[in-house]
Amino acid sequence: MSRLRDTVLPPAATFVLTTAAAELGIRAAHISPLLLPTPSAVARAAVAHAPTLLPALATTAKAVAIGLSLSIAVGLVVAIALSTSRFVERAFYPYAIFFQIVPIVAIAPLLVIWFGYGIRAVVAAAFIVSVFPVIANALAGLLSVDPALRDLFRLYGASGFARLVKLSLPWALPSVLVGLRIAAGLAVIGAIVGEFVGGGGLGVVVLEAMRQQRTDLVFAAVLHAAGLGLALFAAVNVASHFALRRWHSQEDET
Amino acid sequence: MKRMGARIGLALAVSLGLGCGDTRKEQASNPPAAAQPLESVRIALNWKAEPEFGGLFEAQRAGEFAKRGLALEITGGPGAPVVQMVEAGQVEFGFAAADEVVVARDRGSDVVAVFATYQTNPQGIMVHASRGLASLRDLFAAGGTLEVEPGLAYVKHLEKEFDLSKMKIVPYGYSIAPFLADPQMAQQVFVTAEPIAAKRQGADPQVFLIAETGFDPYAAVVIATGAQVRDHAERVSKVVAALRAGWRGYLDDPGPANAVMSTLNQEMDAETFRLAADAQKPLIEDDFAREHGIGAMSQQRWATLAGQLRALAIVDKEPDPGACWTEVRAID
Numbered sequence: 001m002s003r004l005r006d007t008v009l010p011p012a013a014t015f016v017l018t019t020a021a022a023e024l025g026i027r028a029a030h031i032s033p034l035l036l037p038t039p040s041a042v043a044r045a046a047v048a049h050a051p052t053l054l055p056a057l058a059t060t061a062k063a064v065a066i067g068l069s070l071s072i073a074v075g076l077v078v079a080i081a082l083s084t085s086r087f088v089e090r091a092f093y094p095y096a097i098f099f100q101i102v103p104i105v106a107i108a109p110l111l112v113i114w115f116g117y118g119i120r121a122v123v124a125a126a127f128i129v130s131v132f133p134v135i136a137n138a139l140a141g142l143l144s145v146d147p148a149l150r151d152l153f154r155l156y157g158a159s160g161f162a163r164l165v166k167l168s169l170p171w172a173l174p175s176v177l178v179g180l181r182i183a184a185g186l187a188v189i190g191a192i193v194g195e196f197v198g199g200g201g202l203g204v205v206v207l208e209a210m211r212q213q214r215t216d217l218v219f220a221a222v223l224h225a226a227g228l229g230l231a232l233f234a235a236v237n238v239a240s241h242f243a244l245r246r247w248h249s250q251e252d253e254t
Numbered sequence: 255m256k257r258m259g260a261r262i263g264l265a266l267a268v269s270l271g272l273g274c275g276d277t278r279k280e281q282a283s284n285p286p287a288a289a290q291p292l293e294s295v296r297i298a299l300n301w302k303a304e305p306e307f308g309g310l311f312e313a314q315r316a317g318e319f320a321k322r323g324l325a326l327e328i329t330g331g332p333g334a335p336v337v338q339m340v341e342a343g344q345v346e347f348g349f350a351a352a353d354e355v356v357v358a359r360d361r362g363s364d365v366v367a368v369f370a371t372y373q374t375n376p377q378g379i380m381v382h383a384s385r386g387l388a389s390l391r392d393l394f395a396a397g398g399t400l401e402v403e404p405g406l407a408y409v410k411h412l413e414k415e416f417d418l419s420k421m422k423i424v425p426y427g428y429s430i431a432p433f434l435a436d437p438q439m440a441q442q443v444f445v446t447a448e449p450i451a452a453k454r455q456g457a458d459p460q461v462f463l464i465a466e467t468g469f470d471p472y473a474a475v476v477i478a479t480g481a482q483v484r485d486h487a488e489r490v491s492k493v494v495a496a497l498r499a500g501w502r503g504y505l506d507d508p509g510p511a512n513a514v515m516s517t518l519n520q521e522m523d524a525e526t527f528r529l530a531a532d533a534q535k536p537l538i539e540d541d542f543a544r545e546h547g548i549g550a551m552s553q554q555r556w557a558t559l560a561g562q563l564r565a566l567a568i569v570d571k572e573p574d575p576g577a578c579w580t581e582v583r584a585i586d
Contacts, residue, residue: 214361
């Protein structure tokens with residue numbers, strides 16, 4: 001009970017207070033609904049346009065799920081490959097940073113030319129923006145293995161594969177999960193940008209609503225995207241709770 | 255190339271660099287009759303400097319604004335949220351489409367059209383002539399990919415009038431490259447822009463005007479807030495007069511203003527400027543404009559548009575067409 005109070009009450013209180021303040025502030029200042037809609041107008045738009053928003057959310061969620069899964073798979077493999085030797089890391093890591101700095105908005109139109117319209121271009125955009133945090137954090141974890149433990153494995157003649165599976169990966173798990181938390185939010189952003197050019201999902205709802213000057217619907221769609229990001233973040237947190245409680249005692253306390 | 259879309263992530267208000275430097279020059283060459291300071295007037299474009307704004311640039315070049323005691327500043331650009339900028343008072347005037355005016359008013363905004371550049375809407379669908387299509391109906395029966403900006407009012411109109419189920423509708427990417435690459439591709443255009451560019455890149459484009467399907471809102475409409483129209487009627491009249499004079503000059507000889515615009519929009523070559531200026535003439539100066547003046551509007555056209563937007567459920571309330579526009583007497 002007290003745990004619920006400690007975890008749910010603070011964010012709920014923040015939500016109620018900021019929403020109420022925004023509602024009152026926007027009304028008091030007589031701001032045009034075209035410029036900034038009240039929270040209640042956004043809520044009404046969300047309800048009225050639910051038949052549009054919910055299928056769009058499902059479309060976006062699917063692209064995010066595929067893109068993020070690709071990021072995890074590719075990111076882990078790349079991180080493991082980079083961690084095998086200093087030489088490989090020096091040779092390739094600078095190029096992995098490319099994914100971090102690529103301006104997704106600028107290359108998004110190219111994705112359509114490379115992958116065609118539709119979900120493939122959207123998945124590609126989600127992947128491109130979310131793979132680097134997975135690589136960077138997994139690599140940091142893999143490289144931080146306690147040298148004493150590494151020596152111990154070597155002393156017992158453990159194979160490289162056994163060292164990877166029984167030592168490096170479990171050791172790196174907390175870092176990998178940190179990378180996932182970052183990647184989850186970025187994948188949603190990447191997917192929305194991908195949808196601006198590739199079509200489908202919440203991205204197109206945002207464009208339509210902008211064009212039709214339904215600012216309240218723009219906000220409602222953005223909130224759906226934010227909800228998707230939050231849900232993924234929560235899923236990663238739950239996963240890390242279960243994955244880490246065996247090895248990392250501090251995880252039990254958070 | 256088109257349209258005034260919400261291009262998120264891109265610079266929202268691209269200044270075209272026509273600041274006070276140019277206006278000062280204008281003052282020097284065309285001193286106002288009295289030695290009083292010029293009144294500053296800002297006008298936001300919703301696209302790059304192209305012939306659709308030819309009359310504005312010609313008016314500026316020829317000193318039509320300075321002559322009337324106005325110091326013109328041109329701002330905005332592709333993706334600029336012009337209606338919001340006008341509504342928020344960041345600019346006094348802006349360019350929008352007539353349907354945007356009706357929709358903005360429905361959403362609680364107070365913008366009013368004071369000048370309509372295009373009597374016939376220049377928006378259309380461009381296809382490859384090699385497909386041998388005779389009409390939009392043919393296109394929609396044949397299928398293929400259609401690139402349009404999501405949420406365009408006329409797309410809703412087409413969806414109502416025709417069966418679009420065979421079309422794969424994708425967002426317009428502000429480039430004719432996909433069109434050039436795919437012979438089955440169709441895309442939204444301004445008849446004065448993309449078709450000319452496509453032809454110059456070796457394609458054989460064919461355009462079907464949306465206006466021919468009965469949906470024909472005024473385009474490149476100059477808007478202002480209702481409050482400004484009431485409280486600064488004289489300023490509005492002067493701006494309309496300057497625009498009208500500028501358009502007269504541009505229609506007669508687009509060369510000088512095209513030279514100005516081509517320094518601001520270097521993606522478009524001189525020949526394309528010339529061809530586009532030529533192609534748009536009949537859309538701007540038709541019999542109605544000849545009789546009532548360039549930029550004039552009619553209640554009947556606004557009423558038709560309001561009824562169509564209501565029928566398409568793009569507006570939530572019954573629009574008042576008379577409130578969407580105002581007849582401005584041009585003052586010289």
